[in-house]
Amino acid sequence: MSEANVTETAPPASRRDSLRTEEMLLNMGPQHPSTHGVLRLVVRTDGEMVRESWPQIGFLHRCFEKIAESLPYAQALPYADRMDYLGSVNNGLAFCLGVEKLGAIEVSERAAHLRVIAAELNRIASHLIAFGTYALDLGAFTPFIYGFREREMAVSILEKLSGGRLLYHYPRIGGVANDLTPEIASDIRAFLVQMRKVWPEYNALLSDNQIFVKRTANVGVVTREQAIAWGFTGPCLRASGVRFDLRKDQPYSLYERFAFDVPIGEGTKGTTGDCWDRYWVRMVEILESCRIVEQALDGIPEGPVLTKVPRVLKLPKGEVYVPCENPRGELGFYIVSDGDPKALRIKSRGPSFCNLSIVNEICRDVLLADVVAILGSIDIVLGEVDR
Amino acid sequence: MNPREIHTLLKERFGEAVRDWTEPEVGDSSLDLDSGSLHDVCVLLRDDSALRFDFLRLVSAVDRTDRIECVYHLWSYELAHSAALRVELDRSDPRVASLSDVWPTAEWHEREAYDMMGVVFENHPHLHRILLPEDWEGYPLRKDYVAPREYNGLTNE
Amino acid sequence: MGTEILKTPAPTAEELLGRAVQDPRDLTRYLYYLRNVRAEGLSVAVAPLDAAINWSRASSIWPLTFGIACCAIEMMATGAAKYDLDRFGAGAFRPTPRQADLMIVAGTVTHKMAPRVRRLYDQMPEPKFVMAMGACTIGGGPYSRLGYHVVKGIDRFLPVDVCVPGCPPRPEALIDALMYLQRKIAADRPVTDRYLRPFFSKEKRR
Ligand code: SF4
Numbered sequence: 001m002s003e004a005n006v007t008e009t010a011p012p013a014s015r016r017d018s019l020r021t022e023e024m025l026l027n028m029g030p031q032h033p034s035t036h037g038v039l040r041l042v043v044r045t046d047g048e049m050v051r052e053s054w055p056q057i058g059f060l061h062r063c064f065e066k067i068a069e070s071l072p073y074a075q076a077l078p079y080a081d082r083m084d085y086l087g088s089v090n091n092g093l094a095f096c097l098g099v100e101k102l103g104a105i106e107v108s109e110r111a112a113h114l115r116v117i118a119a120e121l122n123r124i125a126s127h128l129i130a131f132g133t134y135a136l137d138l139g140a141f142t143p144f145i146y147g148f149r150e151r152e153m154a155v156s157i158l159e160k161l162s163g164g165r166l167l168y169h170y171p172r173i174g175g176v177a178n179d180l181t182p183e184i185a186s187d188i189r190a191f192l193v194q195m196r197k198v199w200p201e202y203n204a205l206l207s208d209n210q211i212f213v214k215r216t217a218n219v220g221v222v223t224r225e226q227a228i229a230w231g232f233t234g235p236c237l238r239a240s241g242v243r244f245d246l247r248k249d250q251p252y253s254l255y256e257r258f259a260f261d262v263p264i265g266e267g268t269k270g271t272t273g274d275c276w277d278r279y280w281v282r283m284v285e286i287l288e289s290c291r292i293v294e295q296a297l298d299g300i301p302e303g304p305v306l307t308k309v310p311r312v313l314k315l316p317k318g319e320v321y322v323p324c325e326n327p328r329g330e331l332g333f334y335i336v337s338d339g340d341p342k343a344l345r346i347k348s349r350g351p352s353f354c355n356l357s358i359v360n361e362i363c364r365d366v367l368l369a370d371v372v373a374i375l376g377s378i379d380i381v382l383g384e385v386d387r
Numbered sequence: 388m389n390p391r392e393i394h395t396l397l398k399e400r401f402g403e404a405v406r407d408w409t410e411p412e413v414g415d416s417s418l419d420l421d422s423g424s425l426h427d428v429c430v431l432l433r434d435d436s437a438l439r440f441d442f443l444r445l446v447s448a449v450d451r452t453d454r455i456e457c458v459y460h461l462w463s464y465e466l467a468h469s470a471a472l473r474v475e476l477d478r479s480d481p482r483v484a485s486l487s488d489v490w491p492t493a494e495w496h497e498r499e500a501y502d503m504m505g506v507v508f509e510n511h512p513h514l515h516r517i518l519l520p521e522d523w524e525g526y527p528l529r530k531d532y533v534a535p536r537e538y539n540g541l542t543n544e
Numbered sequence: 545m546g547t548e549i550l551k552t553p554a555p556t557a558e559e560l561l562g563r564a565v566q567d568p569r570d571l572t573r574y575l576y577y578l579r580n581v582r583a584e585g586l587s588v589a590v591a592p593l594d595a596a597i598n599w600s601r602a603s604s605i606w607p608l609t610f611g612i613a614c615c616a617i618e619m620m621a622t623g624a625a626k627y628d629l630d631r632f633g634a635g636a637f638r639p640t641p642r643q644a645d646l647m648i649v650a651g652t653v654t655h656k657m658a659p660r661v662r663r664l665y666d667q668m669p670e671p672k673f674v675m676a677m678g679a680c681t682i683g684g685g686p687y688s689r690l691g692y693h694v695v696k697g698i699d700r701f702l703p704v705d706v707c708v709p710g711c712p713p714r715p716e717a718l719i720d721a722l723m724y725l726q727r728k729i730a731a732d733r734p735v736t737d738r739y740l741r742p743f744f745s746k747e748k749r750r
Contacts, residue, residue: 231492
């Protein structure tokens with residue numbers, strides 16, 4: 001068939017434009033394997049293209065703020081752990097720091113070191129889950145098994161340290177629950193060795209995997225301006241090229257003593273701020289966390305681990321906002337006290353909540369399959385989106 | 388800039404709309420504003436080259452039983468300083484201008500404040516309940532809230 | 545949506561006969577049992593069949609991929625490398641309720657979520673089982689007193705087979721619950737209940 005014939009058989013341009021396709025409203029979730037819990041996403045699709053998507057949240061609204069202001073501080077602490085159940089030490093830590101700052105409660109150096117160790121181990125565990133489930137969302141099952149294998153090690157260390165699995169309640173107001181033993185210390189060192197050994201394996205398995213790169217690079221690009229305006233924090237913000245980490249820029253709990261780098265997205269495989277960058281920042285953070293844990297283990301001083309605080313803790317009249325670097329971003333508690341044993345108001349700023357609000361902005365004119373890739377790369381935890 | 392300096396600067400620009408400075412005994416300080424001037428102040432805070440608050444951390448509504456307060460925590464990535472703004476609202480009809488056109492992230496925070504405390508944000512693009520179901524009654528974080536005995540056929544006891 | 549507990553009543557003799565007439569396979573089976581049962585007595589005849597069905601049901605329980613909150617992470621851990629739920633034939637997590645036998649309700653169910661959970665349950669084919677994992681699903685758990693938006697126990701709208709206490713339950717506890725469920729299934733008598741009970745129960749004979 002000659003060139004001319006092809007043009008003749010194709011429909012004329014006018015008719016091609018008028019060919020109307022129907023749009024469809026689709027519901028993803030709340031039971032959907034890749035919505036990381038109970039997120040519901042209403043998407044307006046045109047064929048396979050997503051024109052708009054509105055996240056619907058609240059399916060896990062567990063009334064944290066109401067409960068926290070109805071209970072004494074020490075009793076409200078476990079509920080903070082349950083907000084972001086993947087980073088429960090980090091959550092408890094943020095809550096404790098808030099209460100301690102308002103109540104001017106001193107924490108011993110040993111306790112601060114232990115908090116750092118536990119928080120960083122928890123961060124590693126959380127990022128490993130992010131690694132595993134992200135691959136799962138994109139259709140690869142093996143990384144999930146790998147991620148959970150190493151996470152199990154971290155979890156059992158934290159279990160020895162605190163007595164609980166998953167929800168540790170390790171930081172307490174005034175310190176931490178239990179002391180470190182030499183056995184646990186050697187466990188931690190063994191874990192760090194193992195983690196560094198398998199880290200390149202992870203990259204061979206997933207990070208440099210062509211299929212994975214094709215699905216994530218240049219997908220869901222968030223520019224620096226967008227990221228800041230929409231309140232991105234944590235690894236997502238850093239992936240967009242902002243070198244900001246609360247552990248470095250507003251240090252708390254002795255983080256200023258440890259040397260570590262803050263990785264940012266550089267567009268290695270595509271554009272700065274795409275899904276691959278967000279994924280990669282988390283992977284590099286695993287190594288940085290290993291560094292911090294090592295330094296904290298080396299430099300841990302002797303001393304008590306729990307300062308005595310009064311049984312009925314009354315905070316002075318005032319208010320405080322303490323931000324902390326959670327695995328997902330900036331987690332902060334805004335505590336308002338009017339002198340009672342209970343807080344007047346405890347408001348939590350959840351990183352996933354803010355990170356999720358950008359979804360409608362970036363899930364425009366993308367493929368439906370990319371929505372899953374974008375959602376997974378933001379790495380939300382619904383417990384803390386809904387509180 | 389520390390909050391004190393920001394207060395002085397705002398006082399020069401907005402006069403009476405910015406309340407006098409009170410130094411807190413413990414904890415964080417905040418800049419108290421008239422609710423009417425909030426939007427203008429925020430635009431200035433975002434755009435002024437000496438302030439450059441580009442990040443709204445959170446919007447929290449606080450029920451003080453005689454009034455409702457809205458507190459806005461700001462941070463500037465460029466200049467690495469922070470500030471907190473506070474407006475007082477009438478408890479029976481809390482209304483304040485929405486900041487979602489200044490910082491897009493305010494959209495969800497304000498919806499949450501509306502959902503939990505019943506603060507109405509004017510000119511908000513989509514002011515609906517965000518966490519609770521649309522037909523939920525009452526605003527749970529108000530101090531006088533009573534939990535429903537039954538919702539959707541399920542008892543709550 | 546209705547919230548009454550769904551319980552399929554055992555079919556009456558008339559219903560069963562009606563069904564048997566519609567479906568020839570059912571009729572043959574029905575005649576076969578009838579003959580055997582006359583000769584051998586009720587349990588002896590169908591026991592091997594019951595056992596075979598139970599064996600296949602209990603050793604390939606397919607759970608629904610359905611995590612709600614913190615407990616779901618422990619459920620995932622149970623399915624992953626160290627605890628390996630697949631050893632019990634229950635590792636094939638199905639994303640769709642149409643293919644699942646077991647619903648592990650792992651996490652806090654809220655008022656907003658409850659209708660959805662119920663719908664998922666309704667979409668699952670019989671026989672189906674429900675496992676309430678964690679304190680939250682059993683009775684509201686930590687949120688039972690002050691959580692205005694939390695349903696205080698999923699047994700208010702779902703029939704629950706096994707409860708797994710804990711906050712969160714350890715993976716071992718979940719495995720134990722699964723084995724308990726397997727025993728429960730093994731004690732079931734699907735053939736007898738479906739086809740024979742209506743005819744040969746004492747009340748009917750009298
Ligand atoms: S029982 Fe505990 S761990 Fe499980 S969902 Fe409830 S709060 Fe979370």
